[in-house]
Amino acid sequence: MTTDTPARLLTLLSLLQTPREWPGGELAERLGVSRRTIRRDIDRLRELGYPVQATLGAEGGYRLVAGKAMPPLVLDDEEAVAIAIGLRAGAGHALEGVDEASVRALAKLEQVLPSRLRHRVSTLQAATTPLTSGDGASIAPETLTVMASTVAGRERLRFAYRAGDGTESRRVTEPYRLVSTGRRWYLVAYDLDRADWRTFRVDRVSEPFATGARFVPRELPTGSAAEYLRRSMQRHQESYDFEVTFAASAPEVAARLPKWLGVPEPLDAGSCRLRATVGDAVEWTAVRLALLGFEFTVQEPVELVDCVRELGGRLVRAAGG
Numbered sequence: 001m002t003t004d005t006p007a008r009l010l011t012l013l014s015l016l017q018t019p020r021e022w023p024g025g026e027l028a029e030r031l032g033v034s035r036r037t038i039r040r041d042i043d044r045l046r047e048l049g050y051p052v053q054a055t056l057g058a059e060g061g062y063r064l065v066a067g068k069a070m071p072p073l074v075l076d077d078e079e080a081v082a083i084a085i086g087l088r089a090g091a092g093h094a095l096e097g098v099d100e101a102s103v104r105a106l107a108k109l110e111q112v113l114p115s116r117l118r119h120r121v122s123t124l125q126a127a128t129t130p131l132t133s134g135d136g137a138s139i140a141p142e143t144l145t146v147m148a149s150t151v152a153g154r155e156r157l158r159f160a161y162r163a164g165d166g167t168e169s170r171r172v173t174e175p176y177r178l179v180s181t182g183r184r185w186y187l188v189a190y191d192l193d194r195a196d197w198r199t200f201r202v203d204r205v206s207e208p209f210a211t212g213a214r215f216v217p218r219e220l221p222t223g224s225a226a227e228y229l230r231r232s233m234q235r236h237q238e239s240y241d242f243e244v245t246f247a248a249s250a251p252e253v254a255a256r257l258p259k260w261l262g263v264p265e266p267l268d269a270g271s272c273r274l275r276a277t278v279g280d281a282v283e284w285t286a287v288r289l290a291l292l293g294f295e296f297t298v299q300e301p302v303e304l305v306d307c308v309r310e311l312g313g314r315l316v317r318a319a320g321g
Contacts, residue, residue: 005041008031008033008041009041009044009045010074011030011031012027012031012038012041012042012045013045013050013064013074014074014075014076015027015030016045016050016052016062016063016064017064017074020063021055021061021062021063022061022062022063023061024038024039024061024062027062038062042054042062050064051064051065051066052064052065053065077117080109080113080117081117081120081121083109084106084109084110084113084117084121103144103145103147103148103178104148104151104152106141106144106145106148107144107145107146107148107149107152110145111149139185139202139203143202143205143206143208144178144185144202146208146209146210147175147178147187147202147205147208148178149210150175150210151175151176151177151178153210153214154174154214154215154216154217155175155210155211155212155213155214155215156172156173156174156175156192156210156211156212156213156214156215157172157173157174157175157189157208157209157210157211158170158171158172158173158208158209158211159171159173159205159206159207159208159209160205160206160207161200161204161205161206162204162206163204164204171191171193171198171200172191172192172193172211173187173189173190173191173192173198173200174189174190174192174215174217174218175187175188175189176188176189176190176197176217176218176220176225177225178202179225179226179229181229181258181260184201184202184203185201185202185203186199186200186201186202186229187199187200187202187205188220188225188228188229190218197220197221197228199228199229199232199233226259226260229260230260233279239277239278239279240277240278240282240301240303240304241275241276241277241300241301242275242276242277242278242285242298242299242300242301242304243273243274243275243298243299243300244273244274244289244296244297244298244299245267245271245272245273245274245296245297245299246264246271246272246273246274246292246294246295246296247270247271247294247295247296248270248271248272248294248295249266249269249270249271249272250263250264250265250266250272252294253272253274253292253294256292256293256294257274257292258288261274261276261278261288262274262275262276282301282303282304282307283307283311285304285307286304286307286308286311287311289308290308290311
């Protein structure tokens, strides 16, 4: 019999979060208490904001339904390990659709994982090799979680950084946001030693350390971390403008287009145009456009037109055409 009421409530909540209906008698047997105690515990959960639905009948049953707000989840050991592994695998490779929110979730989960479970997560990850898309560099999940925690907690971050030319330095920053471009993670932060905003490729960061010193966030010049990163990349890379038309509606293309590439403008109900400035190699831009899955025509630049033509011919030949 579970006499510790808080522990019993947590166990009850964990059971109710599985996608099934629990008869009152079964819950009482599981927890070693009376049905009357189960009814009182259900009332306590409702008072805490958990939307527990009851069904009438000889047995009577309970299940947790969707409410107005996301309630705290109660996970068992296996569930916690599975979620941590999944989040680590995605976060470490900056996969599209796995953005800062998932990294924040990973940081929160690993913060409260018991040491035995953290060891299991690390062991499983060390023993597996993920097959990932894209050519972005992989990143230690611990690096991302430290950064995410300092962003969320408004805490100064210290780290070692290796620039593109190999120059190494130590940085003390006020981290603002983590931004994923689909291939790489970047940190947008205020560099205290240089008294200016900077962007840092996370795969070039090592030894990240949360200093514990709090700060009041400064106003970012562009108002958006993604926009600041885009402008920064244009300043520091040899960029080019391109224009492409798609034989698909603007909403359809926008749903598959990485946000950092911009927003397509509609031409009519079944076509749209995309104008963007990128610093990637034309080969990567050609492949990225082809992977959207729509018929498209490149207007400019001529280098991208030639690249798409050559890539198309190569693929046709590869297929025996």
